[in-house]
Amino acid sequence: MSKTPGSRNIHSPLTESRVACTISPRFTCALGGALATVWGIVGAIPIVHSSAGCSRNLYMGQCFGSGWQTFGHARGLMTPSTSLVEKHVIFGGEGRLVQQMKASFEITEADLYFVLSGCQVALIGDDIRTIVDQFKERKDQTIIMVETPGFKGNSYAGYDMVGRALVEQLVEPPDENDEQISVNLFGIVPAQDPFWQGNIIEIKRLLNRLGVSVRWSGDYDTIDTIKKSSNADLNIVLSEYVGVSTAELFKQKFGVPWIKYNLPIGSETSKFLRIVAEALGIDRELVDLVIDSEEEQFLKQLDRLGHLYAGFNLQRDIGVIADSTYSIGLIKFLANDFGMNPTFVAVSDEPPAEIHDTIRKEILGLDYGLKPQIIIESDGNKIWRALEESHPTFLLAGSFDKRIADRLDIPRLSVSYPITDRVILSRGYAGYRGSITLIEDIVTVLMKDMHLVIDSTLARHGYKKPAEQFAKVI
Amino acid sequence: MANFERDIGIFQGREKRLDGIVHFGGTASELIKCSKGKNMPRKCRTYSGSGSCAFIAAIMNTCAFPEVKVLAHSPVGCTAGAILFGLFGPIQQKSRGVPETTTDIITTELNEEDVVFGGAAKLEQAIIETDEFFHPRAIAVGISCAAGIIGDDVEASIKKVQSRVKANVFAVHCEGYKTLHVGTMWDIMWHELIEHVLKEPREKKKDTVNIISGPTIGPIDEQPFIELLEKLGIKSNVILNYNSLDSLEYATESAASVALCSQASHYLAEQLEKHWGIPLIDTHYAASIEYTDDWVRKVAAHFGKEKEAETLIEEEHRRILPEFNKYKKELEGKKVFISVNIPRALGCASLAMELGMKVMGVNAFQYDPPINQNTLEDLVTRGGDFPLVISGIGQITETQNMVQREKPDIYFGDFEPSIWFAKNGVVTLTTFDFARPHMGYTGALETARSLAYVLKNPSYHKKVELYTKKYGKFPYKKEWLQYPDPYRFLIDEADEAVYGKDFGVKGEVKAHV
Structure with a gap:
C-alpha cells in the first residue's frame, strides 16, 4: 500500500497498536484540505462526488475553524455536491455524477471546475476518471479531477493532491520569451493555516522589493496565473514537507528548481531573503539594502515595546502546539528574537516519519543553547499529558487547548488550527511585519491574563490560589 | 428499559415512518393537498448543492x-x-x-x-x-x-x-x-x-410539564417560557441542551410534554406518550404573538388554568403591543423570504404575517405530515398561499432563482444562506442568534425591532453586494437565476435512472445547449 503523507499507521493487523483514537484532531481530511485549496482559487468551483454533508461539513470545519474566515467562489451550501444516498452506494453513483456535472456546467459560473471525490465513491469504486475524461473531450470546460477520499490523508495531503493535479492537468509549458524574474510559493494550506492570506501577502511584499514577482502563490490565484506558473525561475516551498511533492512534480515536468525554507518569522526573514536571492542570482547590494531597511523597521517596533518588555520582564516559558511549519517558525522567532524560553513543542500535523529528524533538528538548532522538549503527536490526550508535565507559563496553541490551559491556569493565544475564539481576516505572522503583529497579540494576552501567572506560579510551589484564601473573607 | 421496545422503524428514516419528504417545489396549498390526500410527492434532485x-x-x-x-x-x-x-x-x-x-x-x-x-x-x-x-x-x-x-x-x-x-x-x-x-x-x-438514560418514574408530578428545548434554542428563549408558566402555577422541567442529562432522566414523572421545536423533539415526545402515557401538547412553533398565545393557552388548558391564561396573555399583549405596533408600521408591506428548518420557518412566517409583511416564499428543509401539516394549513388560511420549497439538506439552488424576479426586501432565515442573499443585494436577518430571543412575546418584539433596524441600516450588506458586483462574481449564471422554473431540477424519483443515463436534465438552459 502506498504511503501518503499525512496518513499514519495506527492500529492495524500489520502494525503495532499505537493509538486508537484521536481526541481533538488539528486538521480535517484530504477532501477538506483539497476543498480549502480550491476555494482559495479565483473563480474555481469544486464539484464534490460524495455524501451531501462532506463539503458543507468540511467548509464549517476548515473555514470557521480558521478564525471564522469564509472564502471561496462557491463555498459552503453553494458547492455542488452529488449528495449520494443509500441507493447510490448500493447501485453506484456514476449516473448521479454525470447528471450533477452536466447541471453544474449549465447553471454555475466558473473559470475552472474541480471534480473531487469522497470516501464513499472510492470504496464503492465509481469510475470517475472515465466520466471526467468524457467531459474533458467536449472541451466546454476546464476540468481538473482529483481523487481525495478522506481516509487517504489529512488536510495537508489534500493540498498536495490538488497541487499535483494542477501541475499535471492545468499548468502550461513555459513561454520562451518570458524575461521576468518570478517564483511560485507552495506549502501554505489555505484555512489549515489560519493566517494563510496575511502570510502570503507579506512574503509577496518582500519578494517584490527584491524585484521578484510572485506567480502561483496560493492567495486568490487566477486560473491564468496558475497556467503560466511554469515561467517561474524558482519554486519556494515554505514548509518542511507540505508542497514538496507538488514542487518536485513541477520540477520533473517543467524543470523549475525548488528550494525549501520553513515559513520565516522575524529576523529569520533576512536569512530567507538571502537564500532566495542567491538562488535567483539577485544583485547582493539590492538585497542588503532591502534587508537593512526592513530590519530597521522591525527593530524600531521592538524598541517601542521596550518599556513594557524590559520593565515588566515579559519572558515566559513558552509551550507551542502547532503544525510543523508553525512550530519551527514560532519557536525560532520567540527564542532567537523575542527572548522567550520555549520549553515544550507538540508538532501536531502528523508529518511523514522520514522528516521527523529534520523537524527536531530545526527546533533544536536555536540560539542561546535552548532545547525545548519536542513531541510529534496529533492526539489531544497525549499532547495534554506531556504538556502538563512540562508546565509552560504561556501557551501558543489552538482553541481546543483551552481545556488544558484552563486547568494549568496559563494564558493562551490561539495561533493554530482550529481557532474559534478569534476572528482572523488579513492578519499574518510571517515575515518582519507579521512578527510584530504576533508580538502585539502575545503581549495583549500576557497583560490581560497577568493574574494567572500568580496562580500558576504559586501552584508550582505547592501553595493555594489567593482566591481560595480570600474569597471567604470578602 | 422495561417497557421501551426498540422501534426499528426509526432506522428507516422519517421518509418511511412519517411519510416525510425532503424534495418538493410548489406552493404551500399544493403540499397541503398532497399531505391530506396521503399522496406525498416522491422527488429527487438532478442538481444539488451541499x-x-x-x-x-x-x-x-x-x-x-x-x-x-x-x-x-x-x-x-x-x-x-x-x-x-x-x-x-x-x-x-x-x-x-x-x-x-x-x-x-x-x-x-x-x-x-x-x-x-x-x-x-x-x-x-x-x-x-x-x-x-x-x-x-x-x-x-x-x-x-x-x-x-x-x-x-x-x-x-x-x-x-x-x-x-x-x-x-x-x-x-x-x-x-x-x-x-x-x-x-x-x-x-x-x-x-x-x-x-430515561428512568421509570419515582412519583408523578401533577403540576410539571416537560419543555423540550433544542440546541439552537438557548436560555434567552427558555427563560421567558419558564416564567410565564410559573405565573400560571405550572412547574417546568426543561429538557435542556448543553446541560446535564438529569432533566431527561426523570422526564417520565411529568404530567405532560410540550415542545419548543416540534421537529427536534417529536420522537421523544411520541415515546413518552406511547410508553409512559405522558401526553404531548401539540403546539405551533411559538415565534409569533399568535402562536405564543396558542402555546400558552394549550399548556394552560392541560392544567385547567384557562382563565388565568387569558389574564396572562392580556397582560403580555399590553406589555409588548405598543412597541410591536410601532415596528409593524415600519415593516408593513415589506417583502420577506424565509429559509430555515421547517417548524421555525413556519413560526417566523406567522410573525411576518403579523407584522403585515408579505411572505414571498419559504424554503423549509423537510416536511413531515403529522408534525407540520397543521401549522402550514393555519398559515395559508391566515395569510394566503405562498411558494414553498422543501430543500432537504438546506441547499439554496431554488431559492436563489426564486428571489430574482421579485427581490425580497429582507431575507429572514438560517445563518448560512444569508451571505448569498446579501451578495444579491438582499438585507438579511438570522432567525436565531444567541443575543436575541426569537420565541415567545419577548422574541416576537425583539425580532420585530431587529427586522426594522436591519432595514434601516443595511450598510454592511451593501458593501458585500458592492464587492460581489464590482470585483467578484456570483456562482450562478444569469441563465439560471432568470430561468422561469425554479423547480427545474426536481424530478420524479422514478425517473432518476433514466435522466442519469442520457445526461438529460429537465428543461434546457438556452445559452448552454
Missing part, C-alpha cells in the same frame, strides 16, 4: 449533551463541523451559570489500511480510551460512510468491550448517505438516549 448529512446531524444533536461523548468511527474529516457546535455550548452554559464544557471531537481517524483491513480492533480500543479519558456517562459511536461501507460490525465491537468500560456505549447508525432527512437523526439520537 448541505447536511445524517452523520453531521447526529453529531450535532449528540454534542448537545456534554455527558455523552461522541466517538466518530470515521476518517478525520467527518467531525470537522463539530467546531461550530462547540460554540453553542459555552454561550448557553455561561448564561445558565453551569460549568462550561467543551465539545470534544474524538475520531478513530480511519486511514487507508483500516478501510482495507477493517477498523473494528481500533474502535474497541478507542472506546476504552474515550472512557478512560473523559469518564462520560455514555459514549455514542457515530458510524460514518466509510465505516458503513467497509462493513465494520460496530454493535459487535460494542458488545465485546461494554463490560470493560463504565460508560453506556451505543451505536448511532448515521452513515452520511443514510438519509437526507436529518430529522431522522433526532429520532435516532432520542431513541438511544431514551433507552440508556
Whole structure:
C-alpha cells in the first residue's frame, strides 16, 4: 500500500497498536484540505462526488475553524455536491455524477471546475476518471479531477493532491520569451493555516522589493496565473514537507528548481531573503539594502515595546502546539528574537516519519543553547499529558487547548488550527511585519491574563490560589 | 428499559415512518393537498448543492449533551463541523451559570489500511480510551460512510468491550448517505438516549410539564417560557441542551410534554406518550404573538388554568403591543423570504404575517405530515398561499432563482444562506442568534425591532453586494437565476435512472445547449 503523507499507521493487523483514537484532531481530511485549496482559487468551483454533508461539513470545519474566515467562489451550501444516498452506494453513483456535472456546467459560473471525490465513491469504486475524461473531450470546460477520499490523508495531503493535479492537468509549458524574474510559493494550506492570506501577502511584499514577482502563490490565484506558473525561475516551498511533492512534480515536468525554507518569522526573514536571492542570482547590494531597511523597521517596533518588555520582564516559558511549519517558525522567532524560553513543542500535523529528524533538528538548532522538549503527536490526550508535565507559563496553541490551559491556569493565544475564539481576516505572522503583529497579540494576552501567572506560579510551589484564601473573607 | 421496545422503524428514516419528504417545489396549498390526500410527492434532485448529512446531524444533536461523548468511527474529516457546535455550548452554559464544557471531537481517524483491513480492533480500543479519558456517562459511536461501507460490525465491537468500560456505549447508525432527512437523526439520537438514560418514574408530578428545548434554542428563549408558566402555577422541567442529562432522566414523572421545536423533539415526545402515557401538547412553533398565545393557552388548558391564561396573555399583549405596533408600521408591506428548518420557518412566517409583511416564499428543509401539516394549513388560511420549497439538506439552488424576479426586501432565515442573499443585494436577518430571543412575546418584539433596524441600516450588506458586483462574481449564471422554473431540477424519483443515463436534465438552459 502506498504511503501518503499525512496518513499514519495506527492500529492495524500489520502494525503495532499505537493509538486508537484521536481526541481533538488539528486538521480535517484530504477532501477538506483539497476543498480549502480550491476555494482559495479565483473563480474555481469544486464539484464534490460524495455524501451531501462532506463539503458543507468540511467548509464549517476548515473555514470557521480558521478564525471564522469564509472564502471561496462557491463555498459552503453553494458547492455542488452529488449528495449520494443509500441507493447510490448500493447501485453506484456514476449516473448521479454525470447528471450533477452536466447541471453544474449549465447553471454555475466558473473559470475552472474541480471534480473531487469522497470516501464513499472510492470504496464503492465509481469510475470517475472515465466520466471526467468524457467531459474533458467536449472541451466546454476546464476540468481538473482529483481523487481525495478522506481516509487517504489529512488536510495537508489534500493540498498536495490538488497541487499535483494542477501541475499535471492545468499548468502550461513555459513561454520562451518570458524575461521576468518570478517564483511560485507552495506549502501554505489555505484555512489549515489560519493566517494563510496575511502570510502570503507579506512574503509577496518582500519578494517584490527584491524585484521578484510572485506567480502561483496560493492567495486568490487566477486560473491564468496558475497556467503560466511554469515561467517561474524558482519554486519556494515554505514548509518542511507540505508542497514538496507538488514542487518536485513541477520540477520533473517543467524543470523549475525548488528550494525549501520553513515559513520565516522575524529576523529569520533576512536569512530567507538571502537564500532566495542567491538562488535567483539577485544583485547582493539590492538585497542588503532591502534587508537593512526592513530590519530597521522591525527593530524600531521592538524598541517601542521596550518599556513594557524590559520593565515588566515579559519572558515566559513558552509551550507551542502547532503544525510543523508553525512550530519551527514560532519557536525560532520567540527564542532567537523575542527572548522567550520555549520549553515544550507538540508538532501536531502528523508529518511523514522520514522528516521527523529534520523537524527536531530545526527546533533544536536555536540560539542561546535552548532545547525545548519536542513531541510529534496529533492526539489531544497525549499532547495534554506531556504538556502538563512540562508546565509552560504561556501557551501558543489552538482553541481546543483551552481545556488544558484552563486547568494549568496559563494564558493562551490561539495561533493554530482550529481557532474559534478569534476572528482572523488579513492578519499574518510571517515575515518582519507579521512578527510584530504576533508580538502585539502575545503581549495583549500576557497583560490581560497577568493574574494567572500568580496562580500558576504559586501552584508550582505547592501553595493555594489567593482566591481560595480570600474569597471567604470578602 | 422495561417497557421501551426498540422501534426499528426509526432506522428507516422519517421518509418511511412519517411519510416525510425532503424534495418538493410548489406552493404551500399544493403540499397541503398532497399531505391530506396521503399522496406525498416522491422527488429527487438532478442538481444539488451541499448541505447536511445524517452523520453531521447526529453529531450535532449528540454534542448537545456534554455527558455523552461522541466517538466518530470515521476518517478525520467527518467531525470537522463539530467546531461550530462547540460554540453553542459555552454561550448557553455561561448564561445558565453551569460549568462550561467543551465539545470534544474524538475520531478513530480511519486511514487507508483500516478501510482495507477493517477498523473494528481500533474502535474497541478507542472506546476504552474515550472512557478512560473523559469518564462520560455514555459514549455514542457515530458510524460514518466509510465505516458503513467497509462493513465494520460496530454493535459487535460494542458488545465485546461494554463490560470493560463504565460508560453506556451505543451505536448511532448515521452513515452520511443514510438519509437526507436529518430529522431522522433526532429520532435516532432520542431513541438511544431514551433507552440508556430515561428512568421509570419515582412519583408523578401533577403540576410539571416537560419543555423540550433544542440546541439552537438557548436560555434567552427558555427563560421567558419558564416564567410565564410559573405565573400560571405550572412547574417546568426543561429538557435542556448543553446541560446535564438529569432533566431527561426523570422526564417520565411529568404530567405532560410540550415542545419548543416540534421537529427536534417529536420522537421523544411520541415515546413518552406511547410508553409512559405522558401526553404531548401539540403546539405551533411559538415565534409569533399568535402562536405564543396558542402555546400558552394549550399548556394552560392541560392544567385547567384557562382563565388565568387569558389574564396572562392580556397582560403580555399590553406589555409588548405598543412597541410591536410601532415596528409593524415600519415593516408593513415589506417583502420577506424565509429559509430555515421547517417548524421555525413556519413560526417566523406567522410573525411576518403579523407584522403585515408579505411572505414571498419559504424554503423549509423537510416536511413531515403529522408534525407540520397543521401549522402550514393555519398559515395559508391566515395569510394566503405562498411558494414553498422543501430543500432537504438546506441547499439554496431554488431559492436563489426564486428571489430574482421579485427581490425580497429582507431575507429572514438560517445563518448560512444569508451571505448569498446579501451578495444579491438582499438585507438579511438570522432567525436565531444567541443575543436575541426569537420565541415567545419577548422574541416576537425583539425580532420585530431587529427586522426594522436591519432595514434601516443595511450598510454592511451593501458593501458585500458592492464587492460581489464590482470585483467578484456570483456562482450562478444569469441563465439560471432568470430561468422561469425554479423547480427545474426536481424530478420524479422514478425517473432518476433514466435522466442519469442520457445526461438529460429537465428543461434546457438556452445559452448552454
